[in-house]
Amino acid sequence: MKLTTEQLLEVFIALFWGRQEAVMAEMSEEQRQRHYERERETIRKSIDAFPSAGQNHRTALAENLKFVGRPEEAEEAVRQRYLHAEGEFRRLRRSGLKQGINDTLHLVEQGYYPPKTIEVINRRLTARNLPKVDELLRQFRGTHLKILKRGRIRDEEEFYLVQNILADLEFDVTEEQRMKLDRLAGEFEQQVRRR
Secondary structure (H helix, E strand, C coil), rough: CCCHHHHCCCCCCCHHHHHHHHHHHHHCCHHHHHHHHHHHHHHHHHHHHHCCCCCHHHHHHHHHHCCCHHHHHHHHHHHHHHHHHHHHHHHHHHHHHHHHHHHHHHHHHCCCCCCHHHHHHHHHHHHCCCHHHHHHHHHHHHHHHHHHHHCCCCCCCCCCHHHHHHHHCCCCCHHHHHHHHHHHHHHHHHHHHHC
16 A cells, blocks of 8 residues: 555654653653653753754744643644645655654564554554554565565665664564665665765
């Protein structure tokens, strides 16, 4: 199933805010408030620590600060930021979303997301008529086979997916496949350097 950029955005949001929702549900109100205060302080320090950062970066941090403790509003702000992106950011958003999703699915596969968190994420995905985590993982796992069959890595998105596979010694690939993926990653890096 090929997902549109808007669907990828919703998958990314479900993965990120689903995890947040599950973590927050386990906290008491007092713990949540302490967490939000630490988050505000971290953002304030980031703004102060990088006065030379670009205005867009500082504006994004200030906006994040505004939404601490208001997850529904933060979620919608991110959605709107992506949907109305312009220029270079618009061109890169699909690739960035896919990389973020692949990285998160890699963490899910490694067991970093407990079953309760997966339940929350699946509920969010189902509400948007999107594939559940297990189907996303099947797609994630199958991509390397397409790369192997094709004999080349097409883009950065596939490159980072291959890097995750190579870093995961438990990933279900033969030694021959692992060596070929490593060679293809090296060829892709050389190709990028020549550009």
